[in-house]
Amino acid sequence: MTVKETDQEVILTHPKDANTTVTILKYGATVYSWKMANKEQLWVSTAAKLDGSKPVRGGIPLVFPVFGKNATDEHLSKLPQHGLARNSTWEFLGQVKNDPPTVQFGLGPENANPELTKLWPMDFSLILTVELGIDHLKTAIEVQNTSNSNELKFNWLFHTYLRTEDIEDTMVTNLTGMTAYDQLLAETYVERHPALTFSEEFDRIYKKVPENRNIQVVRHGQPIHTLKRENLPDTVVWNPWIKKSAGMADFEPKSGFKNMVCVEPGHVNDFIILPPGEKWNASQTLYKDDLKFQAIM
Numbered sequence: 001m002t003v004k005e006t007d008q009e010v011i012l013t014h015p016k017d018a019n020t021t022v023t024i025l026k027y028g029a030t031v032y033s034w035k036m037a038n039k040e041q042l043w044v045s046t047a048a049k050l051d052g053s054k055p056v057r058g059g060i061p062l063v064f065p066v067f068g069k070n071a072t073d074e075h076l077s078k079l080p081q082h083g084l085a086r087n088s089t090w091e092f093l094g095q096v097k098n099d100p101p102t103v104q105f106g107l108g109p110e111n112a113n114p115e116l117t118k119l120w121p122m123d124f125s126l127i128l129t130v131e132l133g134i135d136h137l138k139t140a141i142e143v144q145n146t147s148n149s150n151e152l153k154f155n156w157l158f159h160t161y162l163r164t165e166d167i168e169d170t171m172v173t174n175l176t177g178m179t180a181y182d183q184l185l186a187e188t189y190v191e192r193h194p195a196l197t198f199s200e201e202f203d204r205i206y207k208k209v210p211e212n213r214n215i216q217v218v219r220h221g222q223p224i225h226t227l228k229r230e231n232l233p234d235t236v237v238w239n240p241w242i243k244k245s246a247g248m249a250d251f252e253p254k255s256g257f258k259n260m261v262c263v264e265p266g267h268v269n270d271f272i273i274l275p276p277g278e279k280w281n282a283s284q285t286l287y288k289d290d291l292k293f294q295a296i297m
């Protein structure tokens with residue numbers, strides 16, 4: 001069996017390697033484990049809530065329809081930080097392909113968190129497709145505006161927590177020359193560093209990153225993760241470091257910031273405005289590649 005469903009989760013196993021698996025919690029349709037040849041690729045807090053009481057701290061939470069906390073939009077401003085998709089139990093729609101094993105999850109106003117759809121009463125349909133390759137994990141999203149008359153205004157982001165052995169000797173590359181909004185300084189500037197390194201809290205939105213930039217997480221000269229993006233122009237890079245992780249009750253162990261970096265492809269710098277009836281598609285693929293340095297300014 002390549003796909004196993006329980007009440008809480010769906011587990012995919014690759015037919016060519018029983019140690020290559022992905023586990024998706026129905027709550028938030030959150031990928032919270034991805035193992036390649038038995039090696040975990042994602043970071044998840046040991047205090048993460050997997051019981052639907054709180055979005056999962058780790059894995060790949062889904063951010064929709066708003067990134068961060070909105071202050072101005074009549075409806076979006078009423079939603080909590082990062083919206084409602086990560087706080088809703090999605091419907092498992094089943095397996096759509098055998099090899100690579102591929103499954104889908106759906107969310108709409110009928111099954112989304114009712115407390116939150118009351119605050120954001122829009123017509124929408126989301127389909128998340130998760131594909132487990134022998135050497136990759138692809139997550140793809142389709143958003144449909146199911147209204148006959150109103151536009152749908154939203155952000156999308158894959159809040160991907162990537163695992164690393166030690167953040168202090170980890171770099172994130174191929175964002176050189178991009179415009180960055182530093183959320184900690186509230187300043188916009190052009191990224192001049194040939195690679196991002198980490199020695200304190202880090203929270204930046206890189207804007208309009210061309211699709212041919214494949215962001216890499218590099219350790220000891222070896223790329224440990226490579227990210228390919230489709231229709232996701234912005235990328236958030238985040239590490240909470242010591243003080244911020246100390247303040248998060250669900251972030252454990254407290255030294256866990258050393259073992260993770262969030263590289264989060266999304267469309268967050270502005271909103272997508274989808275006309276009635278239309279669809280919008282985007283995806284992220286995590287895979288392994290050789291070192292490809294794209295530092296052209």
Ligand SMILES: O=P(O)(O)OC[C@H]1O[C@@H](O)[C@H](O)[C@@H](O)[C@@H]1O
Nearest residue numbers: 081082159183203204236238264
């Ligand atoms: O604690 P949350 O809501 O999961 O957010 C975690 C982080 O998510 C990142 O995407 C944001 O850039 C950070 O500002 C934020 O702190």
